[in-house]
Amino acid sequence: MGKTVVEKIIQAHTRDEARAGRIVWMDLDIRSARDFGGPNVVKHYEREYGDELLADRTKTFFTFDLCAPACTLRYADNQQACRDFALKHGIKVYDVDQGIGTHVLMEEGLAQPNSTVAGTDSHMNILGAMGSFGQGMGDVDMTFAFRTGRTWFEVPETTRVIIKGALKKPASAKDLTLFLLKELGTKRLALKAAEFYGQAAAGLSLAGRLTLCSLITEMAGIVGFVPEYNDAARKEIERFTGAPFSPFVADEDAPYAETIEINVQGLSPQVAAPPSPANVKPVADLRGVRINSGFIGSCTNGRTEDLAGAARILKGRKVKAGVMLKVVPATRRVYQELLARGILRDLFESGAIIVNPGCGGCAEGHVGLTGKGEVQISTGNRNFAGKQGKGETYLASPAVVAASCVLGQIASPEDL
Amino acid sequence: MEKTTLRGRIWVLLDRSGKLIEDIDTDQIYHNAFLHITEVSEMGKYALGNLEGWKDFPAKAAPGDILVAGRNFGAGSSRQQAVDCFISLKVGAILAPSFASIYFRNAVNSGLPVLKSPRIERLAEGGELESGDELEVDFLSGQALNVSKNMSFAVEPMSTVQKEIFRAGNLFAFGRSSNRKA
Numbered sequence: 001m002g003k004t005v006v007e008k009i010i011q012a013h014t015r016d017e018a019r020a021g022r023i024v025w026m027d028l029d030i031r032s033a034r035d036f037g038g039p040n041v042v043k044h045y046e047r048e049y050g051d052e053l054l055a056d057r058t059k060t061f062f063t064f065d066l067c068a069p070a071c072t073l074r075y076a077d078n079q080q081a082c083r084d085f086a087l088k089h090g091i092k093v094y095d096v097d098q099g100i101g102t103h104v105l106m107e108e109g110l111a112q113p114n115s116t117v118a119g120t121d122s123h124m125n126i127l128g129a130m131g132s133f134g135q136g137m138g139d140v141d142m143t144f145a146f147r148t149g150r151t152w153f154e155v156p157e158t159t160r161v162i163i164k165g166a167l168k169k170p171a172s173a174k175d176l177t178l179f180l181l182k183e184l185g186t187k188r189l190a191l192k193a194a195e196f197y198g199q200a201a202a203g204l205s206l207a208g209r210l211t212l213c214s215l216i217t218e219m220a221g222i223v224g225f226v227p228e229y230n231d232a233a234r235k236e237i238e239r240f241t242g243a244p245f246s247p248f249v250a251d252e253d254a255p256y257a258e259t260i261e262i263n264v265q266g267l268s269p270q271v272a273a274p275p276s277p278a279n280v281k282p283v284a285d286l287r288g289v290r291i292n293s294g295f296i297g298s299c300t301n302g303r304t305e306d307l308a309g310a311a312r313i314l315k316g317r318k319v320k321a322g323v324m325l326k327v328v329p330a331t332r333r334v335y336q337e338l339l340a341r342g343i344l345r346d347l348f349e350s351g352a353i354i355v356n357p358g359c360g361g362c363a364e365g366h367v368g369l370t371g372k373g374e375v376q377i378s379t380g381n382r383n384f385a386g387k388q389g390k391g392e393t394y395l396a397s398p399a400v401v402a403a404s405c406v407l408g409q410i411a412s413p414e415d416l
Numbered sequence: 417m418e419k420t421t422l423r424g425r426i427w428v429l430l431d432r433s434g435k436l437i438e439d440i441d442t443d444q445i446y447h448n449a450f451l452h453i454t455e456v457s458e459m460g461k462y463a464l465g466n467l468e469g470w471k472d473f474p475a476k477a478a479p480g481d482i483l484v485a486g487r488n489f490g491a492g493s494s495r496q497q498a499v500d501c502f503i504s505l506k507v508g509a510i511l512a513p514s515f516a517s518i519y520f521r522n523a524v525n526s527g528l529p530v531l532k533s534p535r536i537e538r539l540a541e542g543g544e545l546e547s548g549d550e551l552e553v554d555f556l557s558g559q560a561l562n563v564s565k566n567m568s569f570a571v572e573p574m575s576t577v578q579k580e581i582f583r584a585g586n587l588f589a590f591g592r593s594s595n596r597k598a
């Protein structure tokens with residue numbers, strides 16, 4: 001019997017037989033910890049292993065992105081504890097100036113196609129966008145991985161999702177993703193890997209793939225892949241990996257748990273209303289909901305293409321008086337590209353607040369929280385009660401967030 | 417022969433309408449307001465502290481008690497504290513139709529028995545598993561017996577890895593005792 005993409009990647013990292021349902025010992029090419037989870041890893045490591053060496057310091061990293069630079073004393077202490085540990089063990093820190101860890105690992109060529117990458121980030125699986133098996137893990141797992149370079153893993157079954165129809169403007173990768181989340185809910189992909197096929201998936205840019213793969217976590221899935229790459233996406237990935245790109249594809253007779261077809265022909269912009277990311281409706285149903293603030297960024301929509309798309313709408317327009325729009329590029333490299341292309345200027349002149357790279361808008365990040373009664377529209381991936389403060393969060397594409405901030409209410413770019 | 421059974425009183429996490437609560441997330445299990453606590457012994461008093469109807473669980477729980485929960489238990493963040501708070505209370509095991517993947521790993525790695533049983537939803541909602549019942553589970557064979565009601569059912573036996581880590585105590589102890597890591 002053939003193998004699915006995830007089975008092939010795991011098989012390349014284990015001596016056991018990698019078949020769905022089996023538990024294998026898997027080598028991890030990259031082990032990372034963030035300013036969340038990282039300090040616990042340091043603590044466990046020192047208690048359990050003392051001065052023992054890491055399995056491989058060149059494959060072990062810290063990435064600080066949640067609260068960067070630290071805006072609470074707790075984060076400041078935690079980051080420093082990681083820096084001290086890193087210095088002692090000779091490992092590299094991607095510090096608070098660098099941006100979102102998963103994106104940095106990709107840009108730096110550390111996450112490679114067909115590689116295995118683990119870290120203390122439940123959205124580590126976003127690396128599926130470039131054919132890498134990323135996986136979020138707890139701090140005990142990561143401590144063990146720092147020391148041994150391996151972990152145990154139950155090989156997941158794979159569900160094949162065939163997306164029918166073409167994506168047409170103004171619908172974007174985020175609208176596609178939100179719509180899939182609505183259709184698939186939190187049960188269909190639970191504990192499974194997904195492979196997305198069809199023109200609308202294969203046509204996605206790297207940024208679009210990252211958007212799609214970042215919401216697998218919200219679908220309760222393990223990881224998502226889009227095994228067909230268009231030339232532009234392939235080139236973008238090769239720019240980071242520095243090597244010709246040959247990601248694994250599934251065998252023709254690979255076993256799937258299920259094949260699901262979803263039609264997206266004629267899809268309009270979508271919004272996820274609080275309190276759950278799967279509570280997705282067309283913009284038309286929510287048009288007119290007043291907003292107080294907007295957020296453009298996150299691992300889901302923080303790439304150059306995402307911010308450029310928002311800037312195209314905001315250029316020559318103004319964010320409505322009283323509405324606070326926060327823009328956070330995913331990484332320093334993205335920031336630099338935006339700077340070079342004059343996009344930051346367009347955003348600035350529209351009235352947006354431009355923040356340094358990082359996660360920012362999630363949890364208690366460095367761009368601030370929402371207050372009770374505040375309504376926010378965000379390009380992030382979670383809108384659970386209390387996640388970004390006490391306000392209510394709607395999730396949408398960069399274009400919808402930009403248009404909504406101009407009008408002061410939930411709107412589609414076509415409403416301008 | 418090594419002991420392969422767990423025995424304890426069960427708590428069935430039902431909502432007001434008598435349904436087994438699904439998708440209990442890590443904020444409901446252990447709220448992020450207490451993430452700064454690093455002593456496991458102090459975490460118990462916050463267990464289920466944000467789950468409607470179950471906030472008094474730490475006061476009611478006794479060592480060895482077994483939790484019965486709905487599908488996708490432990491959804492959300494990767495925080496280890498959501499497991500450690502039950503270890504702090506010496507909870508004997510957690511049974512659910514399914515667990516969120518990171519939560520399941522965290523529990524296994526910390527030596528907290530987490531057992532999957534697709535059938536318990538029907539049993540709990542049908543009154544065949546009730547809070548206070550005495551349960552005996554053989555985690556090797558997957559045989560479970562509700563001693564109070566003399567009713568038996570199946571759970572998925574522990575995998576080899578899970579069993580080995582559980583026997584060693586936790587992932588670190590397992591790593592030291594096995595040549596696996598070499």
Ligand code: SF4
Nearest residue numbers: 123298299300359362
């Ligand atoms: S942007 Fe938010 S969801 Fe994404 S990695 Fe950062 S904290 Fe997590």
